[in-house]
Amino acid sequence: DSGVTQTPKHLITATGQRVTLRCSPRSGDLSVYWYQQSLDQGLQFLIQYYNGEERAKGNILERFSAQQFPDLHSELNLSSLELGDSALYFCASSVSGVGTEAFFGQGTRLTVV
């Protein structure tokens, strides 16, 4: 158990819909990262927050957004969903981000039908 909790574990939704994925980082970790894992793109970095502020952005679509709340949990919002958004979405956390290892959650498997 990495200490990073992601909910829900599975999500099936229709095209055009909006979903929210939730992540609770390890106790004491200030950095939260979101990654997408798909068969065609592999593991891609989406976005990072540190202590409530956005720190780095990857190839995140405009239809996707995220935030980190004062209690340090984070949410990834995916809207206007398309079939190609079906993937495994991972959250990871680390103490600070610089030179520290990231611990990954079990992921949320999103299936868009």
Add this chain to the structure above:
Amino acid sequence: AQSVTQLDSQVPVFEEAPVELRCNYSSSVSVYLFWYVQYPNQGLQLLLKYLSGSTLVKGINGFEAEFNKSQTSFHLRKPSVHISDTAEYFCAVSERDSWGKLQFGAGTQVVVTP
């Protein structure tokens, strides 16, 4: 921009045989290097990391890796594999000024057979 290349997409290996998974990276700045393992239907677990110091790094489950700066490589090795080592292995790079975001390779699927 950085990139990570895992040279083998799949590596079949017999139980108790050694295995080496190859990883090469490119970056214009100094990097930290990681190997993660993903078991079926699981998240990623850190096997080992290179931050600085000795270029030979030992990790969990008997794995080790060697950082070679001149060849920009970070190959992972295990002298004797078990059936339970069947999993996907990812090499990852983090640039030192990047706040820890990871660039992953495409992964190497290791299949251990008796």
